[in-house]
Amino acid sequence: MTLPPPLAGLALPAAVVGTIGAVAAPGFGVVLAGLALLASALWAATRRGYWVEGFGALVAAALLLRALPAVADDAGIGFWGCVLAAWLLAWHATTTLSAWQPRAAWLGRLQAVLVPLLFGLWLLVLWELIVRGAGVPSILLPAPSAIGARIAGSLPILWADFQQTYLRAVLTGYAIGCSVGFVAALLIDRSPFLTRGLLPVGNMVSALPIIGTAPIMVMWFGFDWHSKAAVVVVMTFFPMMVNTLAGLKAASRIDHDLMQTYAASYGQTLWKMRLPLAMPFVFNALKINSTLALIGAIVAEFFGSPTVGMGFRISTEIGRMNIDMVWAQITMAAVVGSASYGLIALIERGTTFWHPSYRR
Amino acid sequence: MIDARGLSLVFQTADGPVHALADVDLAIERHAFVSLIGPSGCGKTTLLRVIADLEQPTAGSITVEGVTPEAARLARAYGYVFQAPALYPWRTVAKNVALPLEIMGLPRAERMERVKRNLALVNLEGFERKYPWQLSGGMQQRASIARALTFDPDLLLMDEPFGALDEIVRDHLNLQLHGLWHRTKKTVVFVTHSILEAVFLSTKIVVMSPRPGRIHDVIACDLPRERTLELRETPEFLAIAQRVRDGLKAGHAYVD
Numbered sequence: 001m002t003l004p005p006p007l008a009g010l011a012l013p014a015a016v017v018g019t020i021g022a023v024a025a026p027g028f029g030v031v032l033a034g035l036a037l038l039a040s041a042l043w044a045a046t047r048r049g050y051w052v053e054g055f056g057a058l059v060a061a062a063l064l065l066r067a068l069p070a071v072a073d074d075a076g077i078g079f080w081g082c083v084l085a086a087w088l089l090a091w092h093a094t095t096t097l098s099a100w101q102p103r104a105a106w107l108g109r110l111q112a113v114l115v116p117l118l119f120g121l122w123l124l125v126l127w128e129l130i131v132r133g134a135g136v137p138s139i140l141l142p143a144p145s146a147i148g149a150r151i152a153g154s155l156p157i158l159w160a161d162f163q164q165t166y167l168r169a170v171l172t173g174y175a176i177g178c179s180v181g182f183v184a185a186l187l188i189d190r191s192p193f194l195t196r197g198l199l200p201v202g203n204m205v206s207a208l209p210i211i212g213t214a215p216i217m218v219m220w221f222g223f224d225w226h227s228k229a230a231v232v233v234v235m236t237f238f239p240m241m242v243n244t245l246a247g248l249k250a251a252s253r254i255d256h257d258l259m260q261t262y263a264a265s266y267g268q269t270l271w272k273m274r275l276p277l278a279m280p281f282v283f284n285a286l287k288i289n290s291t292l293a294l295i296g297a298i299v300a301e302f303f304g305s306p307t308v309g310m311g312f313r314i315s316t317e318i319g320r321m322n323i324d325m326v327w328a329q330i331t332m333a334a335v336v337g338s339a340s341y342g343l344i345a346l347i348e349r350g351t352t353f354w355h356p357s358y359r360r
Numbered sequence: 361m362i363d364a365r366g367l368s369l370v371f372q373t374a375d376g377p378v379h380a381l382a383d384v385d386l387a388i389e390r391h392a393f394v395s396l397i398g399p400s401g402c403g404k405t406t407l408l409r410v411i412a413d414l415e416q417p418t419a420g421s422i423t424v425e426g427v428t429p430e431a432a433r434l435a436r437a438y439g440y441v442f443q444a445p446a447l448y449p450w451r452t453v454a455k456n457v458a459l460p461l462e463i464m465g466l467p468r469a470e471r472m473e474r475v476k477r478n479l480a481l482v483n484l485e486g487f488e489r490k491y492p493w494q495l496s497g498g499m500q501q502r503a504s505i506a507r508a509l510t511f512d513p514d515l516l517l518m519d520e521p522f523g524a525l526d527e528i529v530r531d532h533l534n535l536q537l538h539g540l541w542h543r544t545k546k547t548v549v550f551v552t553h554s555i556l557e558a559v560f561l562s563t564k565i566v567v568m569s570p571r572p573g574r575i576h577d578v579i580a581c582d583l584p585r586e587r588t589l590e591l592r593e594t595p596e597f598l599a600i601a602q603r604v605r606d607g608l609k610a611g612h613a614y615v616d
Contacts, residue, residue, distance in 0.1 A: 254446045257414055261440040262463045263433055272459065276450045354449040359493055 011041040011053075011088040018081025029067030030078050033060040037085040044092060054093030054118075060086045061125050068132050075133040083129050090122050142324045147331060150324040157313070158332055165310040166336055168225040169297040173232025178289055180233065181240025182282070186270075188241070189248045206238035214300040223304050228311075231300040236289040243285035247278025280355050283348040290340040294333060361515065361547045362388040362411060367420035369406055379572030380406040381417070386566065386575065390514075393541055393548045395558035396566045397604065398611070403573020404551045405519055411549060412440050412517050424515070436464065438515040439508030443523055445500035447492035447507075454479070454488035457507045464511060478506040481540060498529040505537070509544075516541075516548045522557070531589060534560055538587050555608075559583075559601045560592060567604060569611025576611035579603055 019034030040056025064082055071079050098115045102108050124144045130136070131143045138146060151158065184202065188194045214231050221227035251274050259269045301311025310329050317325040349358055367384040370377045381403045388394050396404040409415040410422060413429035424432035432438065439460075447456045454475050461471040479485055482502040492500050501521055508516060522530045538561055541548055552558050558565050559581060567577040581600055583591060591597050 254442050254444055255448075257442065258440070258446050259463075260414060261412060261433065261438070262460045263436060264463045268463050272462070273448065276448065352450075354491060354493070356493075 011037070011044065011085050011092065014081050014085035014088060015041045016081075018078050018083075018085050021076055021078025021081050023078070027067055027071055027076075027078065029063050030071065030082055033063035033067070033082045033086070034078065036060045036063065037082055037089065040089055041085060044089065051093075053089045054097070057086045057089040057093060061090075061122075061129075064129055065125070068129070071133065079133055083126070083133070087122070087126060090118070094118050094122070139321060139323050142327055146324050147327045150328045151331065154325065154328065158328065160308050161310045161313050161329065162332065162336070164225060164306075164308045165228070165297050165301065166294070169228035169300075169309075170232060170293045172225075173229035173297065174236055174289060174293040176229070177233040177236030177293070178240045178286060181237040181285070182244050184237070185241045185244035185248065189245060190266075202238055202241050205234060206242075208234065210235065210296060210299055211303075215303045217300065218304040223306055225309075228297045228300040228305070228309075232293045232296045235292050235296040239288050239292065240282070240285040243281045243288075244278060247281030248274055250274075250277045250281065279352050280348075283344065283352065286344050287341055287348070290344055291337050294337050294340075298333065361390045361392070362386070362422070362424050362549070364407075364410075364422040365420055367407075367410065367417050367422055369403075369410060369415060369417045369419075381410070382572035382574045384420070384573075384575055386578075388547065388549060388564075390547055391545050392563045393550065393561055394564045394566060395550045395552055395562040396568060397552055397555065397558045398568030398573075398576075398608065399553065399570055401573070402568040402570040402611075404568050406573065407568075408517050408519050408549060408551050412438060432515075436460075436511060437513055438517050439511065439513045441501075441505055441508045441516070441518040441521045443520045445492065445497075445504040447500055447503060449491060449493055451492075452488065453484065453490050453492065453495070453503050456492060456503060457510050459507060460511045474510050474512075475506075478510045479503075481509065482506045482536065496529075498525050498533060501525065502533065502536075505540075509540075514546060516546050518548065518550045520551050520553070523552075530554075530557070535589060537561065542585060555601050555604050556592060559597060559604060560587060560589075565600075565604055567607035567611060569608075577603075577607040579607065 015034060015037040019031065019038055022030035022034045036056050037060045040053040040060075043056070044053040060082060064079070064086065067079075094115060097111065097118070100111060102111060128143050128145060131141055142150075184198060188198050188202075210231060213234055214227075217227040217230040217234075221230050255273055255277070256269075259273055264272070298311035298314065301309045302315045305312040310333060314326050314329050317323075317329075352358060364384055364386045367381055367386075368379070369381040370379055384403075384407060386407075396407060398404050406415060410417050411424060411429060413433040422429060425435075425437050427435070447453075448459070451459065454472075457475045457478060458471045461474060466474075475488070476485075479488065482505050484499060484502055484506060487495065487499065487503075492503065495503065501524075505518075505521065508518075522533050525533065534557055541561075548561075550558075550561060562581045565579040565581055566575055567579065568574065569576040579600065583596060583600070
C-alpha cells in the first residue's frame with residue numbers, strides 16, 4: 001500500500017476530539033458522525049479496509065451536512081474535529097483507491113471515473129461544510145448548494161446567455177479566427193515576402209490587450225454578438241498561425257527528400273506529408289483557442305452588449321450583489337469550456353492516433 | 361545508365377569550403393549492381409544524392425539514362441531507399457507503399473495490385489494494414505524498399521539501407537536484395553561501409569577515400585550471379601574482399 005501513514009494516524013485523534021466535542025456541545029447529528037468516523041478510523045488503523053473508511057467518511061459527511069442548519073455560523077470544536085477526521089479518512093481512501101491496480105479492464109475504467117468523481121465530490125462537500133459551518137458571508141463565497149439552487153432556478157436566463165455568448169459569438173469567432181490563422185500560416189510559409197511582412201503584423205496583433213481592442217470592436221461592429229465574435233477572431237488568430245507555422249516546419253530533411261525523389265508538387269507535398277505532420281500543432285492551437293475564445297467573448301461583453309450574455313450577466317449581477325448568479329455563470333463557463341476542450345482532445349486522438357504520445 | 365565526368369562538389373560551410381567530391385569519373389552500365397564503399401566523409405552518399413538530383417555538382421557533368429539528373433528525377437527514373445525507412449506513421453504499410461503511385465496519379469485498382477505485388481516481393485504479405493511503428497526495423501526497411509520498387513523504376517539508389525540493422529537481419533536482407541536484383545534485372549547503386557556486404561552484392565565495387573572525396577579504385581566483382589551466404593567463405597570471395605580492404609587502407613581510410 002502506498003498510502004501516507006500519517007493520514008490514517010491523524011484521523012483517529014481528530015475523530016476522538018470531534019466526538020467528545022460534539023457530546024460536550026450537544027448536536028445529535030454531529031455525535032452520530034463522530035461515532036461513524038471513530039469506527040472507520042479504528043478500522044483503518046487496524047485493517048486494510050479502505051472501502052469501509054471511505055464509506056464511513058461519506059456517511060459522516062452526509063450526517064454533518066444534515067446537521068449544518070443546527071450548527072450554522074456557530075460550529076464548535078466537535079463539528080470541526082469531525083470535518084477534519086472525515087477529510088483525512090476520505091483523503092486516505094482516495095489515495096489508496098487511485099493506487100489500486102485492478103486486473104479486470106472494467107474495474108480499471110470504473111477506477112478512472114471514480115477517483116476524480118470522489119475527489120470533486122469531496123471538494124464540494126468540504127466547501128459546503130466550511131462555508132456554512134464558519135458562516136462565511138455569501139457575498140464572499142456562496143455555498144455550492146446556493147449556487148446549485150440558483151442554476152436550477154434560472155435555467156431560461158442561463159440558456160439565453162449561453163446562446164448569445166457561446167453559440168453565437170464564441171463559435172463564430174472561433175471558426176473564423178482559427179481558419180484565418182491557418183490560411184495565414186500557409187501563405188506565410190509559402191512566401192518569403194509575407195514572412196517578413198505579415199508575421200510581424202501578426203505578432204503585433206497578438207500583443208494588443210483585449211481590454212483595449214474590445215471597446216473598439218464594439219464601436220466598429222455594434223453592441224450585439226458580432227463585436228464579441230470579432231474580439232474572439234483577434235484572440236484566436238495568432239495562436240493558430242504560430243502553431244501551424246511551427247507544424248509546417250516539423251518535416252525533416254529525409255521527409256522532404258522522399259517527396260522530391262517522387263517529383264511531388266507543392267500541393268502534393270503539403271497535403272500528403274506536411275499537413276499530417278502539422279496536425280499535432282494545429283490541435284494544440286485548437287485546444288488553446290477553445291478556452292481563449294470563451295474568455296475573450298465574456299470579457300468583451302463588459303464593454304457594451306444587449307441585455308443578454310454571460311459577460312453581461314456577470315458584470316450586472318456583481319453590481320447588484322447577486323454573487324450566486326455570478327458563480328452560476330462561472331460554473332457554466334467552466335463546464336462549457338471543459339466540454340469543448342474535451343471534444344477537441346477527442347477528435348485529436350482520432351486524427352493523430354499515429355503520434356508517439358497516443359500510440360497503442 | 362549513369363555517366364559522370366569530372367564531377368566535383370564543394371559545400372560552403374562556416375568553417376570554409378568542404379570538398380565532398382573531387383574530379384569523380386564513373387560509368388555505370390545497365391543491370392549492374394555497383395557498391396560505393398568508403399569511410400565516413402568520403403562522399404559516397406553525396407555522389408548518390410547527386411545522381412538523384414538531391415544535390416547539385418559545382419563542376420563536371422553527369423547524365424542519368426542519357427539526360428540530366430533533374431530530368432531523370434522529374435521522369436521518376438529511379439527509386440531511392442534512404443538510411444532510415446522514412447515511412448509516414450499515419451499511413452498503413454500498404455498506404456506507404458502506395459504513396460509514390462498516388463503522387464503519380466495511378467488509378468486505385470492498379471495501386472492496390474502493385475502494392476500487393478511489391479509487398480510480396482519483400483516478404484511482407486499480411487502486413488498491409490499494420491502501421492509502420494508496429495513493425496520491426498528490418499520490416500520497416502523492407503517496406504521502404506517495396507515503396508521504392510512499386511512504380512517499377514529501372515534504377516534503384518540505396519543509401520546504406522541496412523546500416524542501422526543487426527547482422528543477422530542484415531544477412532537475411534542481403535540475400536533477399538540479391539534475389540530481387542537477380543530477378544528484376546534492375547540497375548542498383550548501393551552505398552555501404554561494410555566490405556562483406558559490398559562484395560556479396562556487387563558486380564562492381566567503387567572504393568572511395570575522403571578529404572577530398574574521390575574514387576580510389578574500381579574493382580570488378582565477377583563472382584557467379586547466383587549467390588548464397590556460404591559464398592562468403594570461398595577463396596574467390598575473400599580475395600576480392602582483401603582487395604577492397606587494401607584499397608580502403610591505401611586510400612588512407614584507416615589513418616586518423
